[in-house]
Amino acid sequence: MQTVKTINEMRILRGKTAGKVGFIPTMGYLHEGHISLVEQAKKENDSVVVSIFVNPKQFGPNEDFTRYPRDEQNDIELLEKAGVDILFLPTVDEIYPEGFETYVTVENTSQVLEGAKRPGHFRGVATVVTKLFNIIQPDNTYFGQKDAQQVAVMKRMIADLQFPITLHIGETLRESNGLAKSSRNVYLSEKDRTEAAVLFKSLQLAQEKFQKGEKDSAKIKNEMEKLIRMTSGKIDYISIADPETLQELDFIKKNALVSLAVYFGKTRLIDNSILH
Amino acid sequence: MQTVKTINEMRILRGKTAGKVGFIPTMGYLHEGHISLVEQAKKENDSVVVSIFVNPKQFGPNEDFTRYPRDEQNDIELLEKAGVDILFLPTVDEIYPEGFETYVTVENTSQVLEGAKRPGHFRGVATVVTKLFNIIQPDNTYFGQKDAQQVAVMKRMIADLQFPITLHIGETLRESNGLAKSSRNVYLSEKDRTEAAVLFKSLQLAQEKFQKGEKDSAKIKNEMEKLIRMTSGKIDYISIADPETLQELDFIKKNALVSLAVYFGKTRLIDNSILH
Numbered sequence: 001m002q003t004v005k006t007i008n009e010m011r012i013l014r015g016k017t018a019g020k021v022g023f024i025p026t027m028g029y030l031h032e033g034h035i036s037l038v039e040q041a042k043k044e045n046d047s048v049v050v051s052i053f054v055n056p057k058q059f060g061p062n063e064d065f066t067r068y069p070r071d072e073q074n075d076i077e078l079l080e081k082a083g084v085d086i087l088f089l090p091t092v093d094e095i096y097p098e099g100f101e102t103y104v105t106v107e108n109t110s111q112v113l114e115g116a117k118r119p120g121h122f123r124g125v126a127t128v129v130t131k132l133f134n135i136i137q138p139d140n141t142y143f144g145q146k147d148a149q150q151v152a153v154m155k156r157m158i159a160d161l162q163f164p165i166t167l168h169i170g171e172t173l174r175e176s177n178g179l180a181k182s183s184r185n186v187y188l189s190e191k192d193r194t195e196a197a198v199l200f201k202s203l204q205l206a207q208e209k210f211q212k213g214e215k216d217s218a219k220i221k222n223e224m225e226k227l228i229r230m231t232s233g234k235i236d237y238i239s240i241a242d243p244e245t246l247q248e249l250d251f252i253k254k255n256a257l258v259s260l261a262v263y264f265g266k267t268r269l270i271d272n273s274i275l276h
Numbered sequence: 277m278q279t280v281k282t283i284n285e286m287r288i289l290r291g292k293t294a295g296k297v298g299f300i301p302t303m304g305y306l307h308e309g310h311i312s313l314v315e316q317a318k319k320e321n322d323s324v325v326v327s328i329f330v331n332p333k334q335f336g337p338n339e340d341f342t343r344y345p346r347d348e349q350n351d352i353e354l355l356e357k358a359g360v361d362i363l364f365l366p367t368v369d370e371i372y373p374e375g376f377e378t379y380v381t382v383e384n385t386s387q388v389l390e391g392a393k394r395p396g397h398f399r400g401v402a403t404v405v406t407k408l409f410n411i412i413q414p415d416n417t418y419f420g421q422k423d424a425q426q427v428a429v430m431k432r433m434i435a436d437l438q439f440p441i442t443l444h445i446g447e448t449l450r451e452s453n454g455l456a457k458s459s460r461n462v463y464l465s466e467k468d469r470t471e472a473a474v475l476f477k478s479l480q481l482a483q484e485k486f487q488k489g490e491k492d493s494a495k496i497k498n499e500m501e502k503l504i505r506m507t508s509g510k511i512d513y514i515s516i517a518d519p520e521t522l523q524e525l526d527f528i529k530k531n532a533l534v535s536l537a538v539y540f541g542k543t544r545l546i547d548n549s550i551l552h
Contacts, residue, residue: 007438099521101383102402102436108377126378127437134438160378161403162283162410245375 001080003087010088010135017086019046023138025129028052029069029183030078033173037142038082040170049136050079051088053095058124069186088136095131104130106153106160112246113239113259114149114270122153129154133163141165146172146180148259148272152246172271174200180271192264195231199262202227203273206240206258210275215252228262236261236268243274277356279363286364286411293362295322299414301405304328305345305459306354313418313446314358320444325412326355327364329371334400345462364412371407380406382429382436388522389515389535390425390546398429405430409439417441422448422456424535424548428522448547450476456547468540471507475538478503479549482516482534486551491528504538512537512544519550 004010014021022041026034034050041048052075059065072089079087103123109115110122133141143151151169158167173181178200179193188196202224209220217240224238241248243257252275259272280286290297298317302310310326317324328351335341348365355363379399385391386398409417419427427445434443449457454476455469464472478500485496493516500514517524519533528551535548 011440099432100436101385102433103381103383104378104437105381106378131436131438134440137440156375157378160376160407161380162407164287164410164413 001076001084001087003076003089005089005091006094007090007135010086010090013086014049014135014137017047020140021045021047021049021136021138022140022142023049023051023132023136024142025051025053025132027054027068027183028075029071029186030075031173031181031183033144033146033170033181035078035082036173037144037170038079038084040168041140041142042083044140044168047085048083049086049088049138050084051090051132051136053088053090053128053132055095055124055128056092057096057127058121060118060120063118064184069183088132095128103127104157104161106156109149109153109156109246112149112241112248113237114147114261115153117236117261122150125150126153126157129157130161133165138165140168142168142170144170144172146182146271148243148257149246152244155244178204180269182269184267184269187267188264192232192267195233196262196264196269198228198231198233199260199269199271202238202260203258203271207273207275210252210256217249217252217256220258224258224260228260232264234263236263240275277352277360277363279352279365281365281367282370283366283411286362286366289362290325290411290413293323296415297321297323297325297412298416298418299325299327299408299412300418301327301329301408303330303344303459304351305347305462306351307449307457307459309420309422309446309449309457311354311358312449313420314355314360316444316446317416317418318359320416323361324359325362325364325414326360327366327408327412329364329366329404329408331371331400331404332368333372333403334397336394336396339394340460345459364408371404379403380433380437382432385425385429385432385522388425388517388524389513390423390537391429393512393537398426401426402429402433405433406437409441414441416444418444418446420446420448422458422547424519424533425522428520431520454480456545458545460543460545463543464540468508468543471509472538472540472545474504474507474509475536475545475547478514478536479534479547483549483551486528486532493525493528493532496534500534500536504536509538509540512539516551 022045024037104126115122177197221238238260256275261270298321300313380402391398453473482496497514514536532551537546
């Protein structure tokens with residue numbers, strides 16, 4: 001694996017890379033979810049590029065940018081072992097030099113759910129991914145379904161701005177108790193980690209209710225809420241929405257994205273599932 | 277010259293085009309200014325692509341989108357004669373299909389001068405050019421210095437979003453009386469056209485004053501204003517600003533962009549010059 005830190009070096013390496021290129025943008029502190037995206041990319045491309053960049057522009061002023069977990073050495077070992085060809089590891093100044101002032105905004109899809117709770121978050125994501133796409137020029141890119149709204153925003157951005165790139169979605173990997181794998185799980189106490197299994201349990205409950213014929217979103221959300229209230233988790237939102245536009249659905253016709261955000265202590269966890 | 281109307285056809289043609297590609301985005305109703313950009317591109321590339329697209333998103337609600345001059349047949353003849361390889365001629369629905377909602381914004385550089393007078397204009401320009409760059413994937417792109425702020429916004433956008441594209445600037449071509457060539461000159465009456473020569477004369481006056489040692493922007497602008505007031509032109513703005521950031525300069529240190537917008541009847545004309 002070759003590790004490069006500057007845009008120029010990355011461009012030079014890219015210029016020497018023939019065949020299909022798969023690209024996975026990450027913020028590091030990698031877990032099996034990221035590695036499963038690498039494995040998928042390995043199968044579908046001649047070369048795989050991973051970036052690690054904790055992007056300040058996607059964190060709000062009161063969010064966890066400075067304390068976001070980092071472990072570069074372990075990340076490098078994991079990526080090396082997974083057979084990644086190029087690791088792009090830029091500094092903040094390399095990506096956002098003095099005078100930077102251009103942003104990419106996906107309007108409606110960004111404004112609900114996580115976007116409503118985290119203003120500017122998806123503008124930060126769309127902007128940095130546009131830059132990374134233009135630097136790395138991949139044929140395929142890989143995102144995890146765990147961040148369902150990020151997937152919807154990326155789909156919209158790639159289509160709207162005509163990036164010549166195919167988006168692939170990797171399914172959410174889970175701990176044995178159902179907790180979705182996430183870099184932020186490191187913040188959880190042992191007790192939180194056990195209790196946080198309720199996010200997945202509530203999604204399973206939603207699936208069950210729906211499969212038994214319940215189409216009324218309010219009723220499903222109510223059942224989920226009751227279950228979560230049996231733990232110390234504080235609900236930020238529970239949503240049942242159109243999977244593409246993310247607009248809330250009062251009644252479920254065909255399929256729907258159930259998503260939720262729940263606090264355990266100061267740690268905000270998200271999870272989701274498609275009802276079908 | 278091959279003419280294509282859909283993004284898919286354009287992508288297929290691009291895939292078959294080897295060597296350096298030069299690209300000139302236009303809104304059609306072409307004049308010698310556009311053709312001089314084509315000639316420059318011919319010298320520096322293996323193939324030249326021109327797009328003609330009157331972009332609704334860069335016109336305000338009270339601007340001239342519907343009456344903007346169009347002459348597709350004449351444009352095609354001019355481009356054919358100039359040796360253009362590919363003409364991309366998409367419809368509005370092809371570029372902005374139902375559900376489109378992703379925009380590129382260059383913040384500060386867009387907010388002054390034309391951007392202050394025409395809110396949303398440069399967001400429209402930046403968005404459509406991003407799309408065209410991603411569809412056509414040129415090595416070089418060509419813009420006219422006549423739209424000085426557009427040049428500054430494009431420079432900033434290309435740098436900030438890391439497009440692997442080099443921007444080239446073509447100098448302003450002029451009528452024999454000094455009036456800058458522009459598609460919008462067709463709106464002018466014979467009298468307006470004669471009087472509108474005052475824009476260039478006022479820029480020449482600014483240059484003279486500056487070369488004689490005048491560094492006080494207010495004094496130079498005042499002289500320009502006096503000259504323009506001798507005609508029926510109504511001044512929208514006169515600016516002396518930093519050529520890169522476009523921030524107004526009270527005193528000129530090294531160089532400066534003098535730019536102005538003046539109405540003749542309902543027609544708004546712009547012009548500019550670099551003081552050096």
